[in-house]
Amino acid sequence: MFPCIFSLKDWERSQKVADLSTIEEIAKKAGVSRSTVSRVINDDPNVNEQTRERVLEVVNSNNYVPNRAARKLAGGRTGVIGLVIPIGVSRLFVEPFFPILIQSVTNRCNQVNRSVMFWLGEPEYERRSITQILSNDLLDGVIVSSLKDQDPIVAALHRSQIPFVLIGRYRDLPVNFVDIDNEKCAQMAVNYLLQTGRKRIATITGVADTMVSRERLDGYRATLAKAGFKIDDNLIAEGGFVEEGGYAAMAKIFPHKPDAVFATNDAMAVGAIRFLREQGVRVPEDVGVVGFDDAPFAASYKPSLTTIAQPIGDLGRRAVDMLVNVIEQQPNDVMNEIFASDLIIRESA
Amino acid sequence: MFPCIFSLKDWERSQKVADLSTIEEIAKKAGVSRSTVSRVINDDPNVNEQTRERVLEVVNSNNYVPNRAARKLAGGRTGVIGLVIPIGVSRLFVEPFFPILIQSVTNRCNQVNRSVMFWLGEPEYERRSITQILSNDLLDGVIVSSLKDQDPIVAALHRSQIPFVLIGRYRDLPVNFVDIDNEKCAQMAVNYLLQTGRKRIATITGVADTMVSRERLDGYRATLAKAGFKIDDNLIAEGGFVEEGGYAAMAKIFPHKPDAVFATNDAMAVGAIRFLREQGVRVPEDVGVVGFDDAPFAASYKPSLTTIAQPIGDLGRRAVDMLVNVIEQQPNDVMNEIFASDLIIRESA
DNA sequence: TCAGATATTGGGAGCGTTCCCATTCTAAAG
């Protein structure tokens, strides 16, 4: 179909053609009406089996793809899903969460024959353009990840009536989302540290005004409290989910003599370990470190990271499936799904 | 415009509305015709200045955004640009090149009021769907990065007449592209190693059937030859642009006693250093290592990496600008732009 | 054998734009 091009000669020979026709042309070739072709390509059951095959044959041999713009305009779907990740460059590059998420969402979309339209985090002044785009256009639905608490996009989405699914819950609003149980994850991490005899367990939190940070911190607090420990605020510091932040947070915590740290992602865990090393502190002998994410580097890092593995791929795939379901079935109730995570025990704690 | 939502009450109160109208409604409100509004929003000069202002006022106050599907159907543009990066997961996660590229492309697109549709690398069987999508749809144009030699997408793009720009040249075909001078970069790296007295300089190449690998290898060969060295094929190994590959390549090269390595990206440089360390070899004292990319971790790695810094952000931005230009001006000649790169000297060589 | 149901098909209308041509308005020139 699409030959490779091996030389300039090939290139010049290769003719510019558009072998794709309109539904009307396909109809004529198949000897049926526009409507019948439309039914075939939209899987309408009310078509004679032989007719369907004949049409399908013409469709395939002509490499016909329906025009999405026309389809949308006529009240149909474009098959385009928006993916919005409103975070800054620094985290996008460093946290493995995002590339994996992006990959799993785009892959699943391809599998279910959808395209992905993409928005990365922007300075505030560009948010307006995002909401404009969302509220009109070519999108059948939207997936949004990593929201901050006061992000106006949820309200915009809601107002514009476009189907959407969040990755990570948003306040306690009744919206569609997929998520992990962050509190329980934190509980697993802290409990493990307690089991290994740690007495002064610190935590490095992520970005302040996000559900995910709050939940992990709540889990940390609750677990310690339940074990009969008093919470020492000196053992809590914010790291913004980036390596440098982990380093700085560890520097703040260190004078208060922790014997373990629950870093709420792996990037910060690495930052923390870097600081500890510079102080001549041994990990895990003197201070145990638990991370979060099971980043690709977590296993090969020295020491390899004990960490919580989120099923990021599952989150992305399920978000797509959920959104497609919302688009097609328009259910009345909101859908939620919580995925389980695992504690991966390695060397660092 | 879009208030934040602070509670369930807010949520319930927030009404679902679509305050965006059609061009016809705007026209009525402004007391002009559909055509005039169309002229205004498309910057047609044939509009009375006062009329233009009046229309603009209505447009803004109603938050009107033209329907892209309708626009496309009527022969206009959608303002959507496709970004295709046909590489596998392993590299996407590891090489900083891609997130930075993605970020710079999407940011620039936002700046020039375009949306980005996104395709990541896929197994071969999905390539078909990519070309299908490209050849029809909502896209005004396409940016493609990181092509392999035999990738059929270029031919498909050419045939379908859609404007496109490549990041990294493709064979010697007359197509629009932005690129760096890979041969010269290799020359810089190797020359530097020569200047520091290295005599047995090895290289770890990337993915075999790509221009970029070939060019860097050519540059390596040419520079050594020019300096009067004989090329020793034992000092050349392929690393596939990933850390593991760099490690394995170094393992192959090591028995042949190199005193320096030009790794054609930073991930492989790190892999190579990991191997050398395990052998008790000191970097840079015993073996100097030069990387490529100036990845975020390059500066903080121990030893910090001497590397070539590509202007990735510039490449992405320029690709967008070039594509927009092609879309709007439809120039007859192809456009190329080569960006300069820098050698960043740090500890590893 | 025929009414009535059911399966299948066809075609008009309309989605919201842009493009193009026709019309109206303005102002300068005769």
Added chain:
DNA sequence: CTTTAGAATGGGAACGCTCCCAATATCTGA
């Protein structure tokens, strides 16, 4: 005061599809 070029504006047609209803073909049972 009329004519006319040019500026400004309006509206029909078309883009390619889906939806809906009407028309036709086929089948069922009495």
